[in-house]
Amino acid sequence: MRPDHPALGGVQHHALISPNHPAIAQIVEEHGSAATAAAIESMLIVLLELLGRLIGDDMAAKIAENSAKNGAG
Secondary structure, three states, rough: OOOOOOHHOOOOOHHHHOOOOOHHHHHHHHHHHHHHHHHHHHEEEHHHHHEEEEEOOOHHHHHHHHHHHEEEE
């Protein structure tokens, strides 16, 4: 994931928890908003795929849907 998205190269995972984290602003400044969005989207896809392996795709999808409904935006 990271080799495809250098914008995430030096980021600690905890920095991606909040969209208002200073690390996100720094990544946008260095790599642009499109590259940052693509990198974070890629990371979320991998995370959901891994979660699906652990708890099943249906449960992972429900968690993602509930997160989107409950204020992820």
